[in-house]
Amino acid sequence: MTNSTSKLFQHGRSRQSRRDLLRKGTAVAGGAVAASIAAPAFLRHAGAASRQTPQVSGELVEWGFGIAETNVLARSRVLAFQEAYPNINLTVVDTWNEQTLLTAAASETVPDLLWLSRAETATWAGRGILMPLTDYIARDSYDTSRFYEAALSEATFEDQIYGIPGAMDVRTLYVNLNHLQAAGVDGKTIDTSNWEQLSELSAQLVQRQGEQVSRWGFDHKMQAGWIWLWGIANGGTFLNEDGTEATFNAEPIVAALDWGVKDYDGQGGFGLYEAFATTWQGDEQFAREQVSMTLYEQWMMSGMIAPVAPDLNFWVLPMRQRGSGASGGMVSFAGGNGWYIPAGAKNPDAAWEYIKFLHSDETWMLGAQAVKEARTAAGAPYIPSLTGSTTADQLQIDQLFEPVGEAFDNAVRMWPDLLSQSSPIPVGSSPVAGQLIDIILNEGVEPALRKSSSPQDALDTANQSAQDAIDSF
Amino acid sequence: MSDEGKAGWIAVSPWIIGFLIFTAYPFISSLYFSFTKYDVLQPAQWIGLENYDRLLTRDRLFPLALRNTFVYALLYVPLHIITALGVALLLNEARQMKGFFRTAFYLPSITPAVATAYLWIWLLNPNNGLVNNTLRTLHLPAPAWTTDPFWTKPTIVLSSLWTMGAAMIMFLAALQGVPRDLYEAAKLDGSNAAQRFRSVTLPLISGVTFFVATISTIASLNVFTQGYVMFDQDGGPENSALFVVMYLYKRAFASGYFQMGYAAAIAWMLFLVILLVTLVQFWGSKHWVYYESGER
Numbered sequence: 004m005t006n007s008t009s010k011l012f013q014h015g016r017s018r019q020s021r022r023d024l025l026r027k028g029t030a031v032a033g034g035a036v037a038a039s040i041a042a043p044a045f046l047r048h049a050g051a052a053s054r055q056t057p058q059v060s061g062e063l064v065e066w067g068f069g070i071a072e073t074n075v076l077a078r079s080r081v082l083a084f085q086e087a088y089p090n091i092n093l094t095v096v097d098t099w100n101e102q103t104l105l106t107a108a109a110s111e112t113v114p115d116l117l118w119l120s121r122a123e124t125a126t127w128a129g130r131g132i133l134m135p136l137t138d139y140i141a142r143d144s145y146d147t148s149r150f151y152e153a154a155l156s157e158a159t160f161e162d163q164i165y166g167i168p169g170a171m172d173v174r175t176l177y178v179n180l181n182h183l184q185a186a187g188v189d190g191k192t193i194d195t196s197n198w199e200q201l202s203e204l205s206a207q208l209v210q211r212q213g214e215q216v217s218r219w220g221f222d223h224k225m226q227a228g229w230i231w232l233w234g235i236a237n238g239g240t241f242l243n244e245d246g247t248e249a250t251f252n253a254e255p256i257v258a259a260l261d262w263g264v265k266d267y268d269g270q271g272g273f274g275l276y277e278a279f280a281t282t283w284q285g286d287e288q289f290a291r292e293q294v295s296m297t298l299y300e301q302w303m304m305s306g307m308i309a310p311v312a313p314d315l316n317f318w319v320l321p322m323r324q325r326g327s328g329a330s331g332g333m334v335s336f337a338g339g340n341g342w343y344i345p346a347g348a349k350n351p352d353a354a355w356e357y358i359k360f361l362h363s364d365e366t367w368m369l370g371a372q373a374v375k376e377a378r379t380a381a382g383a384p385y386i387p388s389l390t391g392s393t394t395a396d397q398l399q400i401d402q403l404f405e406p407v408g409e410a411f412d413n414a415v416r417m418w419p420d421l422l423s424q425s426s427p428i429p430v431g432s433s434p435v436a437g438q439l440i441d442i443i444l445n446e447g448v449e450p451a452l453r454k455s456s457s458p459q460d461a462l463d464t465a466n467q468s469a470q471d472a473i474d475s476f
Numbered sequence: 477m478s479d480e481g482k483a484g485w486i487a488v489s490p491w492i493i494g495f496l497i498f499t500a501y502p503f504i505s506s507l508y509f510s511f512t513k514y515d516v517l518q519p520a521q522w523i524g525l526e527n528y529d530r531l532l533t534r535d536r537l538f539p540l541a542l543r544n545t546f547v548y549a550l551l552y553v554p555l556h557i558i559t560a561l562g563v564a565l566l567l568n569e570a571r572q573m574k575g576f577f578r579t580a581f582y583l584p585s586i587t588p589a590v591a592t593a594y595l596w597i598w599l600l601n602p603n604n605g606l607v608n609n610t611l612r613t614l615h616l617p618a619p620a621w622t623t624d625p626f627w628t629k630p631t632i633v634l635s636s637l638w639t640m641g642a643a644m645i646m647f648l649a650a651l652q653g654v655p656r657d658l659y660e661a662a663k664l665d666g667s668n669a670a671q672r673f674r675s676v677t678l679p680l681i682s683g684v685t686f687f688v689a690t691i692s693t694i695a696s697l698n699v700f701t702q703g704y705v706m707f708d709q710d711g712g713p714e715n716s717a718l719f720v721v722m723y724l725y726k727r728a729f730a731s732g733y734f735q736m737g738y739a740a741a742i743a744w745m746l747f748l749v750i751l752l753v754t755l756v757q758f759w760g761s762k763h764w765v766y767y768e769s770g771e772r
């Protein structure tokens with residue numbers, strides 16, 4: 004271990020314990036060799052949080068953040084926290100669901116920390132389940148400007164910050180260059196703002212004999228809830244500014260859905276898509292070349308392509324505002340989880356320390372280093388994880404990421420720019436977000452794709468139901 | 477109270493306490509909550525008949541879920557009885573390996589419903605499931621079992637029929653209880669096998685048939701697991717597999733609805749429907765169920 008590495012945790016603990024700490028991190032990384040890389044700059048700038056002597060103690064119960072050995076990024080950081088805060092007895096409950104949280108709240112046995120999808124912030128904050136973090140943020144002058152705007156706004160409800168972003172996902176277009184080349188198109192130059200071109204390609208790329216599909220052309224994922232992306236790209240908003248009025252049936256969204264229906268029709272129809280999709284396993288359809296073009300989150304590369312088909316000839320492109328041209332404004336909706344403290348938590352001070360510790364750049368880099376070593380030991384490329392923090396993401400890209408291949412490198416370096424232009428899920432600001440998501444999918448998108456309603460009629464119905472849900476909260 | 481009486485109360489008290497806490501109290505509470513707006517987190521707010529009014533006049537999905545549930549029951553109950561009785565008849569006539577076949581046919585009943593549902597999802601996969609591949613080989617139409625709204629309920633019925641083991645055992649026991657001399661007498665009167673089945677077997681097992689019909693009707697009106705596993709809480713394509721209990725679950729626990737009062741109203745509507753159907757079945761049984769004691 005280098006001296007600089009040992010400066011990683013300046014908590015007043017002994018040098019020996021810091022060594023133990025890093026050893027644990029690397030042990031988690033699958034027994035990889037101890038870090039021997041040159042001391043990166045970030046290690047010499049420990050954050051304010053990590054310079055303080057820990058004052059908190061007691062029991063700390065967190066729900067939802069699994070630290071299985073396979074989850075190196077989470078485990079290494081949590082182990083580091085336990086090492087840094089020996090007076091805190093951390094209990095990790097891997098999973099929870101809506102029912103467990105409801106019953107815990109009703110019986111006043113909530114945990115101290117919740118690892119929660121940020122899209123549910125308003126759902127729970129609006130029901131008084133979550134504690135605003137505003138006071139803690141002000142007390143510690145906690146810098147929230149380093150978080151992506153999309154992430155922080157998603158964790159905010161009625162001007163109060165309830166969560167600290169701890170992960171980020173972002174959606175882009177993945178294209179199979181070989182399939183596109185066979186169709187006479189250079190996949191790297193597709194203009195994703197040109198939906199007519201996308202439709203033409205969809206119909207060209209699909210392969211089927213009668214009703215038996217062997218390859219789908221373009222999976223636009225509207226049926227999976229990605230109507231948000233298409234609606235935003237077409238200038239739609241889904242809700243008015245203060246979230247009191249549903250606008251599901253606004254012209255840009257109807258037009259987007261209409262395009263989605265026609266795009267699937269050009270490939271054989273939604274029925275054929277669905278039948279074919281039921282044969283996919285592990286969501287590896289793109290990596291297994293069963294789909295030529297698909298929208299997907301960033302983890303496609305590390306989770307599917309790298310392990311399943313590392314030699315896949317693919318390319319990643321951002322979606323752009325419809326009609327804006329090949330260099331127009333990027334569009335994506337970004338989500339992810341964050342850390343929240345429930346109202347009524349028994350040890351909120353310790354919970355806040357935990358949140359700060361896990362989200363300091365130093366801790367992120369410790370985790371990222373452990374991941375890199377684990378992946379290197381497994382012979383797999385290291386792809387940075389998106390953290391929700393602009394600084395932690397950039398540090399990973401600048402100091403840990405090593406070129407893997409042109410497609411991977413292009414995508415990784417595009418992420419920060421794309422994330423800065425992304426939006427959160429448009430209905431996430433409503434306390435009835437879950438219902439609105441359910442309504443637009445089941446009453447709007449699906450009936451239109453199945454042709455039981457026109458896009459306009461389906462979205463009219465969905466809009467009425469959405470408005471009822473908003474009004475009756 | 478006598479000592480014997482006290483001992484009796486003490487002996488049954490664990491059951492009584494359990495019944496009061498875990499059955500009677502929730503049962504009565506749910507009736508109360510059905511007249512309230514209640515999300516668990518805030519105190520229940522009395523709204524009178526609003527939930528029932530909304531359910532019966534403004535909810536687009538409840539009538540659909542009720543219709544789906546009835547269609548499922550109408551498909552499932554007769555087929556369940558026919559399948560279970562058919563297998564029981566075969567086993568009753570079996571000369572060899574009776575025990576093996578009995579076990580083999582009963583086995584799916586003790587297989588977890590989730591595992592069974594997943595198995596059928598694969599068998600009935602529209603694109604390359606075993607069933608459709610076989611149908612295509614035979615140049616027969618290959619339905620989109622799990623993706624076409626028309627076929628989703630038959631798909632669930634098909635997967636549910638597999639677990640007819642309990643009914644089969646009851647029919648087998650009933651068949652073995654039919655007196656042999658009645659068959660011999662009918663034979664002497666010149667009856668053929670079909671006539672003996674219709675005039676001897678069916679009347680003498682009608683008590684068990686009624687029991688199986690009643691129980692399976694109640695179970696089918698409460699169908700949840702197969703639909704939930706195969707099509708999730710959203711009820712599959714165009715809500716074609718949205719059953720009442722799934723809808724109740726969704727309103728109470730899923731997608732951020734947390735409408736416990738409304739879900740309780742759904743539960744009570746379903747209870748009333750089941751009660752009504754069961755009463756009709758009991759009334760109808762007077763006309764076709766034969767009891768050896770002579771009661772009808």
